[in-house]
Amino acid sequence: MAVQVRIPTILRTYTGGEKAVTGAGSTLFEVIENLESNHPGIKERLVEDGGLRRFVNVYVNDEDVRFTGGLDTSVADGDQVVVLPAVAGGSR
Amino acid sequence: MGRFPPGSTLDGVLRIDQATHDAIVAHAKRDHPNEACGVVAGPEGSDRPERFIPMVNAAGSPTYYEFDSQDLLALYKDMWSRDEEPVVIYHSHTATEAYPSRTDIARAEEPNAHYVLVSTAQTFTGQAFSGGDGNSDGAVSFRSYRIVDGTVTEERVTVVPSPETTDEDRSQP
Numbered sequence: 001m002a003v004q005v006r007i008p009t010i011l012r013t014y015t016g017g018e019k020a021v022t023g024a025g026s027t028l029f030e031v032i033e034n035l036e037s038n039h040p041g042i043k044e045r046l047v048e049d050g051g052l053r054r055f056v057n058v059y060v061n062d063e064d065v066r067f068t069g070g071l072d073t074s075v076a077d078g079d080q081v082v083v084l085p086a087v088a089g090g091s092r
Numbered sequence: 093m094g095r096f097p098p099g100s101t102l103d104g105v106l107r108i109d110q111a112t113h114d115a116i117v118a119h120a121k122r123d124h125p126n127e128a129c130g131v132v133a134g135p136e137g138s139d140r141p142e143r144f145i146p147m148v149n150a151a152g153s154p155t156y157y158e159f160d161s162q163d164l165l166a167l168y169k170d171m172w173s174r175d176e177e178p179v180v181i182y183h184s185h186t187a188t189e190a191y192p193s194r195t196d197i198a199r200a201e202e203p204n205a206h207y208v209l210v211s212t213a214q215t216f217t218g219q220a221f222s223g224g225d226g227n228s229d230g231a232v233s234f235r236s237y238r239i240v241d242g243t244v245t246e247e248r249v250t251v252v253p254s255p256e257t258t259d260e261d262r263s264q265p
Contacts, residue, residue: 009177010201024239042234054204057161061200069257090127090156091185091193 001077003031008084014042023081028058029071031081046083047071055086101239104247106206106236108132108141108180111254115144117232120184120210122150128210129157132180133171141206149183156195157183180236182208189213190233192244200239206247207237 005023007015015021021039025031027088036043044053046056065073071091075081110131119128129149145167150160159167173176181202185193190211192200200207211233221263238245 008201010203035206055201057164059165063167064165066161078101082165082168086158086170086199087129087131087164087181087202088151088158088162089183089193089196089199090151090153091188092153 001026001075003075003077003079003081004078005031005035006082010085011042011045011083011085014039014045025075027048027071028060028073028081050053055088056089057084057086058082059084104238104245105250106141106180106208106247106251107250109252109254112141112144113234113249113251114206115146116180116182116210117234120145120186120212120232121215123184124212125154125186126152127154127184127186129158129159129181129183131167131178132182133174133176134179135178136175139179143174143176152174154186159260178202178205180208181205182210184210184212186212190235192237192239197239197242197244203240207239208234208249209237210234 001024003023003025006020006021007018012018021035023031024034032043032046046053046058052058052065060073060075061066061079062082066073116132117129119130122128124240127149128146130144132147133143133145134140135142147159147167149157150163151158188211190209192207192209196207196209213233215232234249236247236249237245
């Protein structure tokens with residue numbers, strides 16, 4: 001099942017500069033595993049200790065996956081996956 | 093100021109128009125004592141900050157800011173539809189100087205962006221703490237940095253006249 005994955009600028013070093021790549025899988029975890037096979041190194045930037053990294057946001061069809069099952073979120077053919085680093089900071 | 097990188101190139105300058113500069117400062121003052129945050133978008137690859145987009149600080153905190161997850165997605169989808177990118181990402185420090193904190197450096201993940209920090213620390217404490225350093229006239233410190241792979245490089249800020257400047261404005265002496 002093919003899904004389009006939107007890659008943020010900071011991770012385009014893994015995709016040869018591509019803004020969007022095609023991934024495959026029936027869950028977000030499988031899609032990330034599939035991305036890793038084509039773009040080695042990218043998984044570590046997304047996943048930590050079996051979960052999504054705290055400051056990485058992933059959306060499947062505009063839904064933040066934190067509210068839809070995290071890495072277990074189902075994906076279907078034609079779904080749009082967006083990866084965005086959090087915009088955050090502060091004086092401490 | 094004063095930490096200009098040796099051998100600065102054009103990349104070492106943030107050029108921003110007066111109206112956008114003033115809008116960032118006004119946002120910081122308005123949200124004080126909480127941190128204010130936002131973006132100035134511009135055409136991809138142009139390095140021109142053109143479209144001021146104040147964001148809500150979802151943390152609502154004097155020491156932390158974070159864009160709400162849905163706001164973040166909406167912001168980026170809007171920029172993508174216009175072939176824009178975040179040219180400036182700004183936030184305020186309300187009790188400390190306008191220099192990136194460890195958190196700011198760790199969280200900076202837009203290598204093409206100018207990270208603008210505005211400090212309102214001297215803006216509102218001037219009245220509460222008389223004496224001070226003579227800098228308590230409401231001044232807001234406005235500084236810009238590149239933050240790439242954990243390395244902070246301060247850059248010059250050049251404020252240019254706003255494109256909205258009318259003939260009437262130009263006729264003023």
